[in-house]
Amino acid sequence: MLLKLTRINEYFLMAWDALRTHKLRSLLTTLGILIGVTTIITIWTTIQGLNEYVYGQLSGLGASTVYVEKFPWVITDNYFELRNRKEVTYNEYEEIEEFATLADAVSPVVSARKKLSYGKEKYEDIRVFGTDDEYAVIGNTFPEVGRFLTVLDIQNNHKVVVLGKDIASNLFKEENPIGRRIKIDADKYSVIGILEKKGSVFGQNMDDYAYVPIGTFRRVYGGHQGIRIAVMANNPDNLEDLKDQLRGIMRRVRKVKPADEDNFAINQQDMLTNLYAQLTGTLFMIVFVIGGISLLVGGIGIMNIMLVSVTERTREIGIRKAIGAKRRNVLSQFLIEAIMVSSLGGLIGIILGFIAGTFILGMMDLTIGVSVSAIAIGFGFSTFVGVLAGFYPAYKASNLNPIESLRYE
Amino acid sequence: MLIEIKDLSKTYILGEIEVPALKETNINIEKNEYVSIMGPSGSGKSTLMNILGCLDVPTGGDYILNNQNVSSLTDDQLAEIRNKEIGFVFQTFNLLPRADALHNVELPLIYNGTPRIKRREMAREALEKVGLADRADHKPNELSGGQRQRVAIARALINKPSIILADEPTGNLDSKTGEEIMKIFSDLHAAGHTIILVTHEEYIANHSKRTIRLLDGYVQSDTMN
Ligand SMILES: Nc1ncnc2c1ncn2[C@@H]1O[C@H](COP(=O)(O)OP(=O)(O)OP(=O)(O)O)[C@@H](O)[C@H]1O
Ligand SMILES: [Mg+2]
Numbered sequence: 001m002l003l004k005l006t007r008i009n010e011y012f013l014m015a016w017d018a019l020r021t022h023k024l025r026s027l028l029t030t031l032g033i034l035i036g037v038t039t040i041i042t043i044w045t046t047i048q049g050l051n052e053y054v055y056g057q058l059s060g061l062g063a064s065t066v067y068v069e070k071f072p073w074v075i076t077d078n079y080f081e082l083r084n085r086k087e088v089t090y091n092e093y094e095e096i097e098e099f100a101t102l103a104d105a106v107s108p109v110v111s112a113r114k115k116l117s118y119g120k121e122k123y124e125d126i127r128v129f130g131t132d133d134e135y136a137v138i139g140n141t142f143p144e145v146g147r148f149l150t151v152l153d154i155q156n157n158h159k160v161v162v163l164g165k166d167i168a169s170n171l172f173k174e175e176n177p178i179g180r181r182i183k184i185d186a187d188k189y190s191v192i193g194i195l196e197k198k199g200s201v202f203g204q205n206m207d208d209y210a211y212v213p214i215g216t217f218r219r220v221y222g223g224h225q226g227i228r229i230a231v232m233a234n235n236p237d238n239l240e241d242l243k244d245q246l247r248g249i250m251r252r253v254r255k256v257k258p259a260d261e262d263n264f265a266i267n268q269q270d271m272l273t274n275l276y277a278q279l280t281g282t283l284f285m286i287v288f289v290i291g292g293i294s295l296l297v298g299g300i301g302i303m304n305i306m307l308v309s310v311t312e313r314t315r316e317i318g319i320r321k322a323i324g325a326k327r328r329n330v331l332s333q334f335l336i337e338a339i340m341v342s343s344l345g346g347l348i349g350i351i352l353g354f355i356a357g358t359f360i361l362g363m364m365d366l367t368i369g370v371s372v373s374a375i376a377i378g379f380g381f382s383t384f385v386g387v388l389a390g391f392y393p394a395y396k397a398s399n400l401n402p403i404e405s406l407r408y409e
Numbered sequence: 410m411l412i413e414i415k416d417l418s419k420t421y422i423l424g425e426i427e428v429p430a431l432k433e434t435n436i437n438i439e440k441n442e443y444v445s446i447m448g449p450s451g452s453g454k455s456t457l458m459n460i461l462g463c464l465d466v467p468t469g470g471d472y473i474l475n476n477q478n479v480s481s482l483t484d485d486q487l488a489e490i491r492n493k494e495i496g497f498v499f500q501t502f503n504l505l506p507r508a509d510a511l512h513n514v515e516l517p518l519i520y521n522g523t524p525r526i527k528r529r530e531m532a533r534e535a536l537e538k539v540g541l542a543d544r545a546d547h548k549p550n551e552l553s554g555g556q557r558q559r560v561a562i563a564r565a566l567i568n569k570p571s572i573i574l575a576d577e578p579t580g581n582l583d584s585k586t587g588e589e590i591m592k593i594f595s596d597l598h599a600a601g602h603t604i605i606l607v608t609h610e611e612y613i614a615n616h617s618k619r620t621i622r623l624l625d626g627y628v629q630s631d632t633m634n
Contacts, residue, residue, distance in 0.1 A: 010519050021507060319503050322464055323564065324492020324520040326485045402491075403464045406503060 007329075008336075015337040018309075019344070029305040030345030032298020033385060037346045037378045040291035041353020042360070044374045047280050049361040052369070057201050058273050064236040065138055065269070068096065068229040068246055072265035074275045085263050086254070087226025090218070095253050096229055102242040104234040105134040108214050110227040116210065118171040118182040126167060128184060128210045130217025138230045141211065146178045146193030149213055153192075157215035161189040166207035168194045184210070187220055239268070295381055298345065299389040306338050306393035317397050318405025331398035338390020339383055346382025350375055410473075411571060411603055412438040412461065417470035418626075419456050430456040432626040433470065440571070443598045444605045445614040448623035454607045457623070458576045461605065462497045463487045475571060492520050496565025498575035498606075502557045504549040504564075510536060511545040514563045521568070535563035539593055555586035562593055566602075573597060575606040579613055591616045 019026045070085050093108040100106060110130045116123040135141060136148045143162065153160050161182065168177050168191075177191045189212060198206040218225075233242045243266050250256075250264050310317070317330055358368045419431040431453045438444055446454050459465035460472060463479060466487075472479040474494065479487070491497070504513045515532035523531070536542050539559035549557055558578060565573055575594070579587035587610075595616055598604050606617065614620050615634065622629045 007519070007522060017507065315503070316505055319505060320516070320520075321488065322462075322491060322497055322503065323517040324488050324568075326488040326520070328485075329520055403459050406464070406499070 011332050011336040014333050015340040018337055026341055029302055030341045032294055032301045033342050033345030033382050034349045036291045036294035036298055037349025037382055038352040040287060041350050041374050041378050042356040043287040045354060045357030045368050046360050048371055049366045049368050053366055054276055058269055063269055064233045064239060066231050066243055067267040069265050069267055070226055073267045074271050088228055088264060090227060092253055093229045096246060096249055099249050100231060100245055102234055102238050102245050103231045105137050105232040107131050107135040107138050107230045108227045109230055110217055110225055112221060114184050116182055116184055121171045123167060123170055126208060126210055128212060130212055130214040132214055138232045142196050143193035144196045148193055149211060153213045157213055157219060159189045159216055160192045162193040162195060162211040163191060164195050164207040164209045165197045167210060295385050299385040302338055302342055302389040303393060306390055310393050310397040314405045314408040317400050318402055321402035322406060327398040331394045334394035334397045335390045339386035342382045342386030343379060346378050350378040410437055411440045413473040415471045417467050417472060420468045429626055434628055441601055441603055442619060443617045444619045444621060445617035446607045446621050447614055452623040453626040454623055455576055458574055458607055462495050462574045463490050492517055493568055494571045496570040496573045498561050498565050498578045500577040500580040502561045504557060504560055506549055509546045509548050510560045513560055514567055517568050531567055535567045539563045554582050555589060558590055572603045577607050
């Protein structure tokens with residue numbers, strides 16, 4: 001065994017002693033490691049903070065819902081070709097509603113920005129959705145008071161509206177909004193429900209949304225506008241089958257020739273998840289290359305200084321050998337010294353990295369999580385570099401001849 | 410027999426030139442002898458001492474220490490002998506400059522795995538034996554030459570070695586301090602230690618019981634005092 005446990009702390013004491021005697025030199029020695037680890041930890045913790053946020057937001061889109069739309073969310077094809085596509089129509093929604101047997105809920109969705117007003121209170125630039133009753137489950141739009149759109153509202157094209165929490169509190173202050181009539185642009189609608197607070201997704205305040213029956217929307221604002229069709233699978237495991245089914249229906253309705261590509265998109269939350277993972281994956285690669293290079297440079301720096309140190313301390317090595325230090329004792333002493341310098345840099349790097357990560361995430365209003373993996377990575381890498389960089393100098397020291405070392409001036 | 414050297418030789422090779430430092434030397438030394446080695450500069454005294462102390466290896470012949478042929482031992486085994494069997498005292502002290510006296514004295518114990526508390530205790534005792542108990546926390550540069558050599562002797566003693574080897578231990582000291590150091594060696598001899606020391610001074614050699622004189626790598630004479 002290279003190191004007896006009773007002895008290993010002796011080497012740490014020796015190393016600590018050597019480091020203390022040359023404080024500035026030790027710090028400069030480990031500067032490369034320090035910078036490398038700081039870089040890695042900063043980006044690592046920042047990405048982790050972002051991940052938590054982004055995945056949290058994306059999961060709000062619903063894992064088992066797909067959207068039939070004109071454009072894909074992630075555009076990899078030529079955009080100009082995509083622009084010539086037909087809009088998704090209400091007729092196509094009806095086909096899907098009828099034939100998509102794997103769907104639990106199918107809703108047409110169309111939206112526009114409108115002005116809402118009640119008496120003197122005005123609320124500009126509100127996203128008004130035209131949809132149907134099934135959207136309640138798809139969009140998680142549950143009323144806090146009153147009700148969401150019902151089948152009757154849809155069939156009869158009632159002029160009713162369900163308001164997001166923030167709209168309601170802005171327009172109505174103290175008053176109970178249910179049953180009141182508000183204006184969307186020039187048309188009057190009865191308020192039938194107020195939604196639970198939903199928060200925001202990617203900076204969009206979901207409590208600033210209003211919902212009216214799709215038929216009403218189309219009658220008032222015209223039916224020419226393209227829609228999208230939200231479809232929720234009856235079983236999350238069937239998502240791929242559902243997508244195939246939807247594709248089949250759409251191709252049939254649009255009479256797409258077998259050889260031609262789809263002229264519509266079926267979008268899904270995991271497209272965004274994948275895109276994000278790809279982006280961060282690339283970023284990770286870049287960071288590891290940069291961090292790796294500075295660790296390499298840092299390692300070379302440590303090896304260099306350790307070689308100088310071994311030469312400077314030739315007499316010390318001679319003395320230790322003369323009184324009974326074996327090769328492995330000298331090897332361990334210098335190896336542990338190199339590891340200690342390196343991991344000291346790593347340790348400072350971890351701390352600086354966390355501070356920088358906290359700062360960067362703080363600017364985005366996000367909080368950092370102290371991650372064990374980041375600490376392990378920082379510590380692991382710096383220790384590893386210490387072993388690699390320290391081995392050759394330590395080996396050289398251990399091989400010195402005792403009598404020649406004692407004579408060394 | 411504690412030490413037996415048979416036809417021992419050591420030749421240094423400097424590029425093309427061979428420098429014979431010891432030539433077919435034969436010496437036997439018993440346990441608890443007190444031997445001084447004398448001879449002119451360059452006669453091979455230090456070369457012999459380094460081989461006796463297992464710091465260097467001969468180029469010919471055999472060195473038998475405690476019935477064990479040292480020539481056949483590995484590096485690690487030699488280190489173990491240096492640690493346990495031999496206490497070396499150098500002319501230039503060879504103390505670790507950054508460590509205090511106590512740490513310098515306990516150093517050999519680190520390499521045989523003695524626990525810390527026990528080590529400190531033994532080092533204190535050894536410092537006491539050489540009359541330096543009150544200087545335990547002084548660094549070498551805070552000590553006089555004589556005191557440094559006492560620290561070195563305490564270090565040499567700490568593992569209760571079979572042999573104490575001293576290469577011109579008083580060479581860097583004035584004669585009064587030299588006498589004090591020699592008193593310590595006489596005490597150690599009286600306490601049962603085997604002592605071999607190199608010196609240029611007759612009055613130093615007179616402390617020993619036997620004098621071996623070297624000349625050009627040969628034993629010129631070997632006499633009891
Ligand atoms: N490392 C070496 N390389 C080459 N020659 C050496 C080496 N060490 C000693 N010698 C030579 O060996 C011979 C004996 O040297 P040694 O040091 O044993 O002499 P010494 O008797 O101790 O002398 P002094 O009284 O001056 O210390 C000398 O001629 C010296 O030049
Ligand atoms: Mg000499």
